[in-house]
Amino acid sequence: MSSHDSEKVAKLHRELHSHLPPAPALRLKALETVLVEKGFLAEDAVDRWLDDYSENVGPMNGARVIAKAWSDPDFAERLAADTPSAFSEVIPGIADGYAIVAVFNTPRTHNLIVCTLCSCYPLGILGMSPSWYKSTEYRARAVRDPRGVLAEFGTVLADGIELKVWDSTSDRRYMVVPERPSGTEGWSEDDLAGLVTRNSMIGTVRDLSPAKGAT
Amino acid sequence: MTPPEIGPAARRQRDGQSAFAEQWHAQVTAVVEVLVAEDKLDAAAWSQALGAELDRRSAEGAPDTDETYYTAFLTVLETVLDKARMAGAEDVDRRESDWRNAYLSTPHGQPVVLRG
Incomplete structure:
Protein backbone atom coordinates (compact mmCIF):
# COMPACT_ATOMS: atom_id res chain seq x y z
CA MET A 1 0.00 0.00 0.00
CA SER A 2 1.38 3.42 -0.86
CA SER A 3 1.73 6.03 1.86
CA HIS A 4 -1.05 7.95 0.14
CA ASP A 5 -3.38 4.95 0.51
CA SER A 6 -2.35 4.57 4.14
CA GLU A 7 -3.33 8.15 4.82
CA LYS A 8 -6.70 7.60 3.14
CA VAL A 9 -7.32 4.48 5.21
CA ALA A 10 -6.34 6.30 8.39
CA LYS A 11 -8.65 9.18 7.51
CA LEU A 12 -11.52 6.78 6.80
CA HIS A 13 -10.80 5.03 10.08
CA ARG A 14 -11.05 8.29 11.98
CA GLU A 15 -14.32 9.18 10.28
CA LEU A 16 -15.88 5.77 10.96
CA HIS A 17 -15.12 6.00 14.65
CA SER A 18 -16.01 8.55 17.23
CA HIS A 19 -14.77 11.98 16.42
CA LEU A 20 -11.50 12.66 18.15
CA PRO A 21 -11.69 15.98 20.02
CA PRO A 22 -9.21 18.71 19.09
CA ALA A 23 -5.76 18.28 20.66
CA PRO A 24 -6.20 20.74 23.56
CA ALA A 25 -9.64 19.32 24.39
CA LEU A 26 -8.16 15.82 24.55
CA ARG A 27 -5.30 17.06 26.72
CA LEU A 28 -7.75 18.74 29.08
CA LYS A 29 -9.82 15.55 29.26
CA ALA A 30 -6.69 13.69 30.32
CA LEU A 31 -5.84 16.35 32.90
CA GLU A 32 -9.35 16.17 34.36
CA THR A 33 -9.18 12.37 34.47
CA VAL A 34 -5.95 12.50 36.48
CA LEU A 35 -7.36 15.13 38.87
CA VAL A 36 -10.42 12.96 39.45
CA GLU A 37 -8.35 9.81 39.92
CA LYS A 38 -6.16 11.57 42.48
CA GLY A 39 -9.16 12.95 44.36
CA PHE A 40 -8.57 16.64 43.61
CA LEU A 41 -11.72 17.01 41.55
CA ALA A 42 -15.12 15.37 41.99
CA GLU A 43 -16.13 13.42 38.91
CA ASP A 44 -19.11 15.67 38.17
CA ALA A 45 -17.58 18.95 39.41
CA VAL A 46 -16.91 20.43 35.99
CA ASP A 47 -20.35 19.49 34.66
CA ARG A 48 -22.03 20.89 37.76
CA TRP A 49 -20.09 24.15 37.44
CA LEU A 50 -21.03 24.43 33.78
CA ASP A 51 -24.70 23.69 34.51
CA ASP A 52 -24.78 26.31 37.25
CA TYR A 53 -22.94 28.75 35.02
CA SER A 54 -25.34 28.33 32.12
CA GLU A 55 -28.42 28.57 34.36
CA ASN A 56 -27.50 31.18 36.93
CA VAL A 57 -24.49 33.21 35.88
CA GLY A 58 -24.31 36.00 33.35
CA PRO A 59 -24.53 39.73 32.76
CA MET A 60 -28.22 39.64 33.68
CA ASN A 61 -27.18 39.37 37.35
CA GLY A 62 -25.35 42.68 37.21
CA ALA A 63 -28.17 44.18 35.17
CA ARG A 64 -30.76 43.26 37.83
CA VAL A 65 -28.65 44.74 40.61
CA ILE A 66 -27.98 47.94 38.66
CA ALA A 67 -31.67 48.32 37.78
CA LYS A 68 -32.52 48.05 41.48
CA ALA A 69 -29.86 50.63 42.34
CA TRP A 70 -31.37 52.98 39.75
CA SER A 71 -34.82 52.49 41.29
CA ASP A 72 -33.92 52.54 44.99
CA PRO A 73 -31.39 55.11 46.28
CA ASP A 74 -31.05 53.30 49.62
CA PHE A 75 -30.12 50.11 47.81
CA ALA A 76 -27.61 52.07 45.70
CA GLU A 77 -25.93 53.22 48.92
CA ARG A 78 -25.76 49.65 50.18
CA LEU A 79 -24.37 48.52 46.84
CA ALA A 80 -21.61 51.11 47.12
CA ALA A 81 -20.85 50.27 50.76
CA ASP A 82 -20.91 46.46 50.57
CA THR A 83 -21.30 45.17 47.05
CA PRO A 84 -21.42 41.40 47.78
CA SER A 85 -24.18 41.83 50.40
CA ALA A 86 -26.21 44.03 48.07
CA PHE A 87 -25.89 41.43 45.30
CA SER A 88 -27.11 38.76 47.67
CA GLU A 89 -30.19 40.89 48.53
CA VAL A 90 -31.25 40.61 44.89
CA ILE A 91 -29.86 37.17 44.06
CA PRO A 92 -29.45 35.17 47.28
CA GLY A 93 -26.05 33.55 47.66
CA ILE A 94 -24.65 34.74 44.33
CA ALA A 95 -21.86 36.83 45.82
CA ASP A 96 -21.15 35.02 49.08
CA GLY A 97 -17.42 35.28 49.66
CA TYR A 98 -16.94 37.05 46.35
CA ALA A 99 -14.77 40.16 46.41
CA ILE A 100 -16.68 42.35 43.97
CA VAL A 101 -16.68 46.14 44.19
CA ALA A 102 -19.19 48.37 42.37
CA VAL A 103 -17.89 51.70 41.10
CA PHE A 104 -20.45 54.31 40.07
CA ASN A 105 -20.45 56.54 37.02
CA THR A 106 -21.64 60.09 37.67
CA PRO A 107 -22.15 63.09 35.39
CA ARG A 108 -18.52 64.07 36.16
CA THR A 109 -16.88 60.64 36.47
CA HIS A 110 -16.51 57.63 34.24
CA ASN A 111 -15.08 54.27 35.30
CA LEU A 112 -13.30 51.67 33.21
CA ILE A 113 -12.32 48.16 34.29
CA VAL A 114 -9.28 46.20 33.16
CA CYS A 115 -7.04 43.44 34.47
CA THR A 116 -3.54 44.45 33.49
CA LEU A 117 -2.03 41.21 34.79
CA CYS A 118 -4.17 38.55 33.11
CA SER A 119 -7.97 38.55 32.83
CA CYS A 120 -9.49 38.86 36.33
CA TYR A 121 -13.22 39.49 36.04
CA PRO A 122 -16.28 38.74 38.21
CA LEU A 123 -16.89 35.63 36.13
CA GLY A 124 -18.76 33.78 38.87
CA ILE A 125 -21.41 36.52 38.92
CA LEU A 126 -21.41 38.29 35.56
CA GLY A 127 -20.28 35.42 33.35
CA MET A 128 -17.25 35.20 31.13
CA SER A 129 -15.56 38.37 30.01
CA PRO A 130 -15.61 39.19 26.30
CA SER A 131 -12.63 38.17 24.18
CA TRP A 132 -11.33 41.71 23.83
CA TYR A 133 -11.17 42.08 27.63
CA LYS A 134 -8.63 39.22 27.71
CA SER A 135 -6.60 40.56 24.80
CA THR A 136 -3.09 41.86 25.31
CA GLU A 137 -3.99 45.02 23.44
CA TYR A 138 -6.88 45.97 25.73
CA ARG A 139 -4.93 45.10 28.88
CA ALA A 140 -2.13 47.42 27.83
CA ARG A 141 -4.03 50.24 26.18
CA ALA A 142 -6.83 50.57 28.76
CA VAL A 143 -4.20 52.06 31.07
CA ARG A 144 -1.95 53.81 28.54
CA ASP A 145 -4.68 55.33 26.38
CA PRO A 146 -8.08 54.79 28.03
CA ARG A 147 -9.81 57.63 26.19
CA GLY A 148 -8.60 56.23 22.89
CA VAL A 149 -9.92 52.78 23.80
CA LEU A 150 -13.28 54.24 24.80
CA ALA A 151 -13.50 56.14 21.54
CA GLU A 152 -13.06 52.86 19.66
CA PHE A 153 -16.14 51.58 21.47
CA GLY A 154 -17.99 54.72 20.39
CA THR A 155 -17.70 56.34 23.81
CA VAL A 156 -16.26 59.83 23.52
CA LEU A 157 -15.88 61.45 26.91
CA ALA A 158 -16.31 65.19 27.25
CA ASP A 159 -13.18 66.96 28.51
CA GLY A 160 -14.64 67.73 31.92
CA ILE A 161 -15.35 64.09 32.77
CA GLU A 162 -12.77 62.44 34.98
CA LEU A 163 -11.82 58.92 33.87
CA LYS A 164 -10.89 56.36 36.52
CA VAL A 165 -9.31 53.06 35.44
CA TRP A 166 -9.67 50.21 37.93
CA ASP A 167 -7.27 47.27 37.81
CA SER A 168 -9.08 44.05 38.74
CA THR A 169 -7.11 41.41 40.58
CA SER A 170 -7.74 37.88 41.78
CA ASP A 171 -8.94 39.22 45.13
CA ARG A 172 -10.79 42.39 44.05
CA ARG A 173 -12.95 42.51 40.95
CA TYR A 174 -14.85 45.56 39.83
CA MET A 175 -18.17 46.27 38.16
CA VAL A 176 -19.20 49.64 36.76
CA VAL A 177 -22.64 50.94 37.67
CA PRO A 178 -23.60 53.13 34.73
CA GLU A 179 -25.87 56.13 35.14
CA ARG A 180 -29.59 55.63 34.69
CA PRO A 181 -30.41 56.98 31.25
CA SER A 182 -32.91 59.77 30.83
CA GLY A 183 -36.25 58.90 29.29
CA THR A 184 -36.72 55.86 31.54
CA GLU A 185 -38.89 57.45 34.22
CA GLY A 186 -41.56 55.06 35.42
CA TRP A 187 -39.89 51.95 33.94
CA SER A 188 -40.00 48.72 35.93
CA GLU A 189 -36.77 47.19 37.24
CA ASP A 190 -37.14 44.40 34.67
CA ASP A 191 -37.35 46.86 31.83
CA LEU A 192 -34.45 48.91 33.18
CA ALA A 193 -32.34 45.75 33.51
CA GLY A 194 -32.91 45.18 29.81
CA LEU A 195 -30.91 48.31 29.05
CA VAL A 196 -27.78 47.33 30.98
CA THR A 197 -25.15 45.72 28.78
CA ARG A 198 -22.05 43.74 29.68
CA ASN A 199 -19.84 46.38 28.08
CA SER A 200 -21.43 49.10 30.19
CA MET A 201 -20.53 47.12 33.32
CA ILE A 202 -16.90 47.10 32.14
CA GLY A 203 -17.15 50.77 31.26
CA THR A 204 -16.48 50.75 27.54
CA VAL A 205 -20.04 51.98 26.97
CA ARG A 206 -21.39 54.97 28.93
CA ASP A 207 -24.67 55.99 27.34
CA LEU A 208 -27.49 53.46 27.80
CA SER A 209 -30.26 55.67 26.45
CA PRO A 210 -33.05 53.49 25.05
CA ALA A 211 -32.79 55.35 21.76
CA LYS A 212 -29.25 54.01 21.34
CA GLY A 213 -30.27 50.37 21.71
CA ALA A 214 -28.26 47.75 23.59
CA THR A 215 -24.68 48.12 22.44
CA MET B 1 -40.60 56.28 26.13
CA THR B 2 -41.82 52.67 25.96
CA PRO B 3 -39.39 49.94 27.05
CA PRO B 4 -38.10 47.84 24.14
CA GLU B 5 -38.90 44.14 23.87
CA ILE B 6 -35.78 42.27 24.96
CA GLY B 7 -36.17 38.57 25.68
CA PRO B 8 -34.10 36.68 28.27
CA ALA B 9 -31.95 35.00 25.61
CA ALA B 10 -31.07 38.33 24.05
CA ARG B 11 -30.22 39.69 27.47
CA ARG B 12 -27.81 36.86 28.10
CA GLN B 13 -26.12 37.16 24.73
CA ARG B 14 -26.14 40.93 24.47
CA ASP B 15 -23.00 42.67 23.30
CA GLY B 16 -22.92 40.33 20.37
CA GLN B 17 -20.53 37.67 21.54
CA SER B 18 -21.13 34.27 23.09
CA ALA B 19 -19.21 33.53 26.26
CA PHE B 20 -17.09 30.65 24.96
CA ALA B 21 -16.12 29.96 21.37
CA GLU B 22 -15.19 26.32 22.08
CA GLN B 23 -16.53 23.81 24.58
CA TRP B 24 -13.07 23.14 25.97
CA HIS B 25 -12.61 26.84 26.71
CA ALA B 26 -15.59 26.58 29.05
CA GLN B 27 -14.33 23.31 30.54
CA VAL B 28 -10.81 24.53 31.30
CA THR B 29 -12.30 27.65 32.88
CA ALA B 30 -14.55 25.43 34.98
CA VAL B 31 -11.61 23.31 36.18
CA VAL B 32 -9.77 26.41 37.41
CA GLU B 33 -12.86 27.97 38.98
CA VAL B 34 -13.65 24.75 40.87
CA LEU B 35 -10.07 24.27 42.08
CA VAL B 36 -9.86 27.92 43.25
CA ALA B 37 -13.27 27.72 44.96
CA GLU B 38 -12.13 24.60 46.82
CA ASP B 39 -8.79 26.19 47.82
CA LYS B 40 -6.81 23.66 45.82
CA LEU B 41 -5.40 26.39 43.61
CA ASP B 42 -4.24 29.77 44.89
CA ALA B 43 -6.04 32.51 42.93
CA GLU B 78 -0.77 21.80 33.38
CA THR B 79 2.46 23.37 34.66
CA VAL B 80 0.95 24.52 37.94
CA LEU B 81 -0.71 21.15 38.63
CA ASP B 82 2.48 19.28 37.72
CA LYS B 83 4.56 21.42 40.09
CA ALA B 84 1.98 21.01 42.84
CA ARG B 85 2.09 17.22 42.29
CA MET B 86 -1.64 17.21 41.69
CA ALA B 87 -1.41 15.95 38.11
CA GLY B 88 2.01 14.85 36.92
CA ALA B 89 2.87 15.30 33.26
CA GLU B 90 3.56 11.58 32.80
CA ASP B 91 0.17 10.64 34.20
CA VAL B 92 -1.51 13.16 31.93
CA ASP B 93 0.45 11.87 28.91
CA ARG B 94 -0.68 8.31 29.68
CA ARG B 95 -4.32 9.29 30.11
CA GLU B 96 -4.22 11.38 26.95
CA SER B 97 -3.03 8.34 25.04
CA ASP B 98 -5.74 6.21 26.67
CA TRP B 99 -8.44 8.69 25.67
CA ARG B 100 -7.13 8.90 22.10
CA ASN B 101 -7.23 5.12 21.79
CA ALA B 102 -10.69 5.02 23.30
CA TYR B 103 -11.99 7.52 20.76
CA LEU B 104 -10.36 5.70 17.85
CA SER B 105 -11.64 2.29 18.91
CA THR B 106 -15.22 3.33 19.68
CA PRO B 107 -17.73 3.11 16.82
CA HIS B 108 -19.33 6.42 15.95
CA GLY B 109 -22.46 7.03 17.99
CA GLN B 110 -21.34 4.87 20.91
CA PRO B 111 -20.31 6.44 24.22
CA VAL B 112 -16.54 6.79 24.57
CA VAL B 113 -15.43 5.13 27.79
CA LEU B 114 -11.99 5.03 29.33
CA ARG B 115 -10.93 1.62 30.57
CA GLY B 116 -8.58 1.05 33.47
Whole structure:
Protein backbone atom coordinates (compact mmCIF):
# COMPACT_ATOMS: atom_id res chain seq x y z
CA MET A 1 0.00 0.00 0.00
CA SER A 2 1.38 3.42 -0.86
CA SER A 3 1.73 6.03 1.86
CA HIS A 4 -1.05 7.95 0.14
CA ASP A 5 -3.38 4.95 0.51
CA SER A 6 -2.35 4.57 4.14
CA GLU A 7 -3.33 8.15 4.82
CA LYS A 8 -6.70 7.60 3.14
CA VAL A 9 -7.32 4.48 5.21
CA ALA A 10 -6.34 6.30 8.39
CA LYS A 11 -8.65 9.18 7.51
CA LEU A 12 -11.52 6.78 6.80
CA HIS A 13 -10.80 5.03 10.08
CA ARG A 14 -11.05 8.29 11.98
CA GLU A 15 -14.32 9.18 10.28
CA LEU A 16 -15.88 5.77 10.96
CA HIS A 17 -15.12 6.00 14.65
CA SER A 18 -16.01 8.55 17.23
CA HIS A 19 -14.77 11.98 16.42
CA LEU A 20 -11.50 12.66 18.15
CA PRO A 21 -11.69 15.98 20.02
CA PRO A 22 -9.21 18.71 19.09
CA ALA A 23 -5.76 18.28 20.66
CA PRO A 24 -6.20 20.74 23.56
CA ALA A 25 -9.64 19.32 24.39
CA LEU A 26 -8.16 15.82 24.55
CA ARG A 27 -5.30 17.06 26.72
CA LEU A 28 -7.75 18.74 29.08
CA LYS A 29 -9.82 15.55 29.26
CA ALA A 30 -6.69 13.69 30.32
CA LEU A 31 -5.84 16.35 32.90
CA GLU A 32 -9.35 16.17 34.36
CA THR A 33 -9.18 12.37 34.47
CA VAL A 34 -5.95 12.50 36.48
CA LEU A 35 -7.36 15.13 38.87
CA VAL A 36 -10.42 12.96 39.45
CA GLU A 37 -8.35 9.81 39.92
CA LYS A 38 -6.16 11.57 42.48
CA GLY A 39 -9.16 12.95 44.36
CA PHE A 40 -8.57 16.64 43.61
CA LEU A 41 -11.72 17.01 41.55
CA ALA A 42 -15.12 15.37 41.99
CA GLU A 43 -16.13 13.42 38.91
CA ASP A 44 -19.11 15.67 38.17
CA ALA A 45 -17.58 18.95 39.41
CA VAL A 46 -16.91 20.43 35.99
CA ASP A 47 -20.35 19.49 34.66
CA ARG A 48 -22.03 20.89 37.76
CA TRP A 49 -20.09 24.15 37.44
CA LEU A 50 -21.03 24.43 33.78
CA ASP A 51 -24.70 23.69 34.51
CA ASP A 52 -24.78 26.31 37.25
CA TYR A 53 -22.94 28.75 35.02
CA SER A 54 -25.34 28.33 32.12
CA GLU A 55 -28.42 28.57 34.36
CA ASN A 56 -27.50 31.18 36.93
CA VAL A 57 -24.49 33.21 35.88
CA GLY A 58 -24.31 36.00 33.35
CA PRO A 59 -24.53 39.73 32.76
CA MET A 60 -28.22 39.64 33.68
CA ASN A 61 -27.18 39.37 37.35
CA GLY A 62 -25.35 42.68 37.21
CA ALA A 63 -28.17 44.18 35.17
CA ARG A 64 -30.76 43.26 37.83
CA VAL A 65 -28.65 44.74 40.61
CA ILE A 66 -27.98 47.94 38.66
CA ALA A 67 -31.67 48.32 37.78
CA LYS A 68 -32.52 48.05 41.48
CA ALA A 69 -29.86 50.63 42.34
CA TRP A 70 -31.37 52.98 39.75
CA SER A 71 -34.82 52.49 41.29
CA ASP A 72 -33.92 52.54 44.99
CA PRO A 73 -31.39 55.11 46.28
CA ASP A 74 -31.05 53.30 49.62
CA PHE A 75 -30.12 50.11 47.81
CA ALA A 76 -27.61 52.07 45.70
CA GLU A 77 -25.93 53.22 48.92
CA ARG A 78 -25.76 49.65 50.18
CA LEU A 79 -24.37 48.52 46.84
CA ALA A 80 -21.61 51.11 47.12
CA ALA A 81 -20.85 50.27 50.76
CA ASP A 82 -20.91 46.46 50.57
CA THR A 83 -21.30 45.17 47.05
CA PRO A 84 -21.42 41.40 47.78
CA SER A 85 -24.18 41.83 50.40
CA ALA A 86 -26.21 44.03 48.07
CA PHE A 87 -25.89 41.43 45.30
CA SER A 88 -27.11 38.76 47.67
CA GLU A 89 -30.19 40.89 48.53
CA VAL A 90 -31.25 40.61 44.89
CA ILE A 91 -29.86 37.17 44.06
CA PRO A 92 -29.45 35.17 47.28
CA GLY A 93 -26.05 33.55 47.66
CA ILE A 94 -24.65 34.74 44.33
CA ALA A 95 -21.86 36.83 45.82
CA ASP A 96 -21.15 35.02 49.08
CA GLY A 97 -17.42 35.28 49.66
CA TYR A 98 -16.94 37.05 46.35
CA ALA A 99 -14.77 40.16 46.41
CA ILE A 100 -16.68 42.35 43.97
CA VAL A 101 -16.68 46.14 44.19
CA ALA A 102 -19.19 48.37 42.37
CA VAL A 103 -17.89 51.70 41.10
CA PHE A 104 -20.45 54.31 40.07
CA ASN A 105 -20.45 56.54 37.02
CA THR A 106 -21.64 60.09 37.67
CA PRO A 107 -22.15 63.09 35.39
CA ARG A 108 -18.52 64.07 36.16
CA THR A 109 -16.88 60.64 36.47
CA HIS A 110 -16.51 57.63 34.24
CA ASN A 111 -15.08 54.27 35.30
CA LEU A 112 -13.30 51.67 33.21
CA ILE A 113 -12.32 48.16 34.29
CA VAL A 114 -9.28 46.20 33.16
CA CYS A 115 -7.04 43.44 34.47
CA THR A 116 -3.54 44.45 33.49
CA LEU A 117 -2.03 41.21 34.79
CA CYS A 118 -4.17 38.55 33.11
CA SER A 119 -7.97 38.55 32.83
CA CYS A 120 -9.49 38.86 36.33
CA TYR A 121 -13.22 39.49 36.04
CA PRO A 122 -16.28 38.74 38.21
CA LEU A 123 -16.89 35.63 36.13
CA GLY A 124 -18.76 33.78 38.87
CA ILE A 125 -21.41 36.52 38.92
CA LEU A 126 -21.41 38.29 35.56
CA GLY A 127 -20.28 35.42 33.35
CA MET A 128 -17.25 35.20 31.13
CA SER A 129 -15.56 38.37 30.01
CA PRO A 130 -15.61 39.19 26.30
CA SER A 131 -12.63 38.17 24.18
CA TRP A 132 -11.33 41.71 23.83
CA TYR A 133 -11.17 42.08 27.63
CA LYS A 134 -8.63 39.22 27.71
CA SER A 135 -6.60 40.56 24.80
CA THR A 136 -3.09 41.86 25.31
CA GLU A 137 -3.99 45.02 23.44
CA TYR A 138 -6.88 45.97 25.73
CA ARG A 139 -4.93 45.10 28.88
CA ALA A 140 -2.13 47.42 27.83
CA ARG A 141 -4.03 50.24 26.18
CA ALA A 142 -6.83 50.57 28.76
CA VAL A 143 -4.20 52.06 31.07
CA ARG A 144 -1.95 53.81 28.54
CA ASP A 145 -4.68 55.33 26.38
CA PRO A 146 -8.08 54.79 28.03
CA ARG A 147 -9.81 57.63 26.19
CA GLY A 148 -8.60 56.23 22.89
CA VAL A 149 -9.92 52.78 23.80
CA LEU A 150 -13.28 54.24 24.80
CA ALA A 151 -13.50 56.14 21.54
CA GLU A 152 -13.06 52.86 19.66
CA PHE A 153 -16.14 51.58 21.47
CA GLY A 154 -17.99 54.72 20.39
CA THR A 155 -17.70 56.34 23.81
CA VAL A 156 -16.26 59.83 23.52
CA LEU A 157 -15.88 61.45 26.91
CA ALA A 158 -16.31 65.19 27.25
CA ASP A 159 -13.18 66.96 28.51
CA GLY A 160 -14.64 67.73 31.92
CA ILE A 161 -15.35 64.09 32.77
CA GLU A 162 -12.77 62.44 34.98
CA LEU A 163 -11.82 58.92 33.87
CA LYS A 164 -10.89 56.36 36.52
CA VAL A 165 -9.31 53.06 35.44
CA TRP A 166 -9.67 50.21 37.93
CA ASP A 167 -7.27 47.27 37.81
CA SER A 168 -9.08 44.05 38.74
CA THR A 169 -7.11 41.41 40.58
CA SER A 170 -7.74 37.88 41.78
CA ASP A 171 -8.94 39.22 45.13
CA ARG A 172 -10.79 42.39 44.05
CA ARG A 173 -12.95 42.51 40.95
CA TYR A 174 -14.85 45.56 39.83
CA MET A 175 -18.17 46.27 38.16
CA VAL A 176 -19.20 49.64 36.76
CA VAL A 177 -22.64 50.94 37.67
CA PRO A 178 -23.60 53.13 34.73
CA GLU A 179 -25.87 56.13 35.14
CA ARG A 180 -29.59 55.63 34.69
CA PRO A 181 -30.41 56.98 31.25
CA SER A 182 -32.91 59.77 30.83
CA GLY A 183 -36.25 58.90 29.29
CA THR A 184 -36.72 55.86 31.54
CA GLU A 185 -38.89 57.45 34.22
CA GLY A 186 -41.56 55.06 35.42
CA TRP A 187 -39.89 51.95 33.94
CA SER A 188 -40.00 48.72 35.93
CA GLU A 189 -36.77 47.19 37.24
CA ASP A 190 -37.14 44.40 34.67
CA ASP A 191 -37.35 46.86 31.83
CA LEU A 192 -34.45 48.91 33.18
CA ALA A 193 -32.34 45.75 33.51
CA GLY A 194 -32.91 45.18 29.81
CA LEU A 195 -30.91 48.31 29.05
CA VAL A 196 -27.78 47.33 30.98
CA THR A 197 -25.15 45.72 28.78
CA ARG A 198 -22.05 43.74 29.68
CA ASN A 199 -19.84 46.38 28.08
CA SER A 200 -21.43 49.10 30.19
CA MET A 201 -20.53 47.12 33.32
CA ILE A 202 -16.90 47.10 32.14
CA GLY A 203 -17.15 50.77 31.26
CA THR A 204 -16.48 50.75 27.54
CA VAL A 205 -20.04 51.98 26.97
CA ARG A 206 -21.39 54.97 28.93
CA ASP A 207 -24.67 55.99 27.34
CA LEU A 208 -27.49 53.46 27.80
CA SER A 209 -30.26 55.67 26.45
CA PRO A 210 -33.05 53.49 25.05
CA ALA A 211 -32.79 55.35 21.76
CA LYS A 212 -29.25 54.01 21.34
CA GLY A 213 -30.27 50.37 21.71
CA ALA A 214 -28.26 47.75 23.59
CA THR A 215 -24.68 48.12 22.44
CA MET B 1 -40.60 56.28 26.13
CA THR B 2 -41.82 52.67 25.96
CA PRO B 3 -39.39 49.94 27.05
CA PRO B 4 -38.10 47.84 24.14
CA GLU B 5 -38.90 44.14 23.87
CA ILE B 6 -35.78 42.27 24.96
CA GLY B 7 -36.17 38.57 25.68
CA PRO B 8 -34.10 36.68 28.27
CA ALA B 9 -31.95 35.00 25.61
CA ALA B 10 -31.07 38.33 24.05
CA ARG B 11 -30.22 39.69 27.47
CA ARG B 12 -27.81 36.86 28.10
CA GLN B 13 -26.12 37.16 24.73
CA ARG B 14 -26.14 40.93 24.47
CA ASP B 15 -23.00 42.67 23.30
CA GLY B 16 -22.92 40.33 20.37
CA GLN B 17 -20.53 37.67 21.54
CA SER B 18 -21.13 34.27 23.09
CA ALA B 19 -19.21 33.53 26.26
CA PHE B 20 -17.09 30.65 24.96
CA ALA B 21 -16.12 29.96 21.37
CA GLU B 22 -15.19 26.32 22.08
CA GLN B 23 -16.53 23.81 24.58
CA TRP B 24 -13.07 23.14 25.97
CA HIS B 25 -12.61 26.84 26.71
CA ALA B 26 -15.59 26.58 29.05
CA GLN B 27 -14.33 23.31 30.54
CA VAL B 28 -10.81 24.53 31.30
CA THR B 29 -12.30 27.65 32.88
CA ALA B 30 -14.55 25.43 34.98
CA VAL B 31 -11.61 23.31 36.18
CA VAL B 32 -9.77 26.41 37.41
CA GLU B 33 -12.86 27.97 38.98
CA VAL B 34 -13.65 24.75 40.87
CA LEU B 35 -10.07 24.27 42.08
CA VAL B 36 -9.86 27.92 43.25
CA ALA B 37 -13.27 27.72 44.96
CA GLU B 38 -12.13 24.60 46.82
CA ASP B 39 -8.79 26.19 47.82
CA LYS B 40 -6.81 23.66 45.82
CA LEU B 41 -5.40 26.39 43.61
CA ASP B 42 -4.24 29.77 44.89
CA ALA B 43 -6.04 32.51 42.93
CA ALA B 44 -3.22 35.07 43.16
CA ALA B 45 -0.52 32.58 42.15
CA TRP B 46 -2.72 31.43 39.28
CA SER B 47 -3.17 35.01 38.02
CA GLN B 48 0.55 35.66 38.22
CA ALA B 49 1.39 32.49 36.30
CA LEU B 50 -1.25 33.12 33.64
CA GLY B 51 -0.19 36.76 33.23
CA ALA B 52 3.46 35.75 32.80
CA GLU B 53 2.58 33.15 30.16
CA LEU B 54 0.35 35.60 28.26
CA ASP B 55 3.14 38.20 28.30
CA ARG B 56 5.64 35.61 27.09
CA ARG B 57 3.44 34.57 24.18
CA SER B 58 2.70 38.17 23.29
CA ALA B 59 6.44 38.96 23.27
CA GLU B 60 6.95 36.01 20.92
CA GLY B 61 4.41 37.46 18.53
CA ALA B 62 1.52 35.06 19.16
CA PRO B 63 -1.75 36.39 17.71
CA ASP B 64 -3.91 38.28 20.22
CA THR B 65 -6.81 35.82 20.05
CA ASP B 66 -9.01 33.60 22.19
CA GLU B 67 -7.10 30.59 20.89
CA THR B 68 -3.80 31.99 22.16
CA TYR B 69 -5.41 32.89 25.47
CA TYR B 70 -6.96 29.50 26.16
CA THR B 71 -3.96 27.56 24.91
CA ALA B 72 -1.85 29.56 27.37
CA PHE B 73 -4.50 28.94 30.05
CA LEU B 74 -4.27 25.18 29.57
CA THR B 75 -0.46 25.18 29.45
CA VAL B 76 -0.24 27.14 32.70
CA LEU B 77 -2.79 24.87 34.36
CA GLU B 78 -0.77 21.80 33.38
CA THR B 79 2.46 23.37 34.66
CA VAL B 80 0.95 24.52 37.94
CA LEU B 81 -0.71 21.15 38.63
CA ASP B 82 2.48 19.28 37.72
CA LYS B 83 4.56 21.42 40.09
CA ALA B 84 1.98 21.01 42.84
CA ARG B 85 2.09 17.22 42.29
CA MET B 86 -1.64 17.21 41.69
CA ALA B 87 -1.41 15.95 38.11
CA GLY B 88 2.01 14.85 36.92
CA ALA B 89 2.87 15.30 33.26
CA GLU B 90 3.56 11.58 32.80
CA ASP B 91 0.17 10.64 34.20
CA VAL B 92 -1.51 13.16 31.93
CA ASP B 93 0.45 11.87 28.91
CA ARG B 94 -0.68 8.31 29.68
CA ARG B 95 -4.32 9.29 30.11
CA GLU B 96 -4.22 11.38 26.95
CA SER B 97 -3.03 8.34 25.04
CA ASP B 98 -5.74 6.21 26.67
CA TRP B 99 -8.44 8.69 25.67
CA ARG B 100 -7.13 8.90 22.10
CA ASN B 101 -7.23 5.12 21.79
CA ALA B 102 -10.69 5.02 23.30
CA TYR B 103 -11.99 7.52 20.76
CA LEU B 104 -10.36 5.70 17.85
CA SER B 105 -11.64 2.29 18.91
CA THR B 106 -15.22 3.33 19.68
CA PRO B 107 -17.73 3.11 16.82
CA HIS B 108 -19.33 6.42 15.95
CA GLY B 109 -22.46 7.03 17.99
CA GLN B 110 -21.34 4.87 20.91
CA PRO B 111 -20.31 6.44 24.22
CA VAL B 112 -16.54 6.79 24.57
CA VAL B 113 -15.43 5.13 27.79
CA LEU B 114 -11.99 5.03 29.33
CA ARG B 115 -10.93 1.62 30.57
CA GLY B 116 -8.58 1.05 33.47
